[in-house]
């Protein structure tokens with residue numbers, strides 16, 4: 001999912017265009033788990049939304065999530081990531097775990113679990129977000145950081 005989110009964000013740039021490092025550095029969602037709070041109904045979203053999914057209001061404020069939550073579900077990826085050129089860039093090796101984490105504030109977020117063995121992971125276990133290196137190298141030579149979760 002994180003790779004999918006990154007790909008989705010990258011797709012806002014034209015094909016072949018380099019994404020400037022400042023673009024990534026200015027993405028608070030990746031660094032601070034910043035989402036949005038609806039000023040009409042208080043619904044929370046992560047990542048930031050253009051409009052509230054609950055009431056449709058576009059009157060939203062930034063909301064920084066605590067970064068703590070519980071594992072809603074997870075999977076262990078045993079097949080190495082195989083997209084050309086990406087395997088060397090991603091800072092993880094299989095097997096690795098991807099979890100859907102329900103943040104204490106309610107929204108769910110998909111992220112990699114770090115610093116744990118597969119046998120330690122269980123649905124319902126508390127986790128907390130940490131800032132980690134996601135990838136490095138590639139054509140643009142950028143080091144990309146983002147959130148992962150560790151067992152709390």
Ligand SMILES: [Zn+2]
Pocket residue numbers: 038039040041042043052053054055056057
């Ligand atoms: Zn709302």
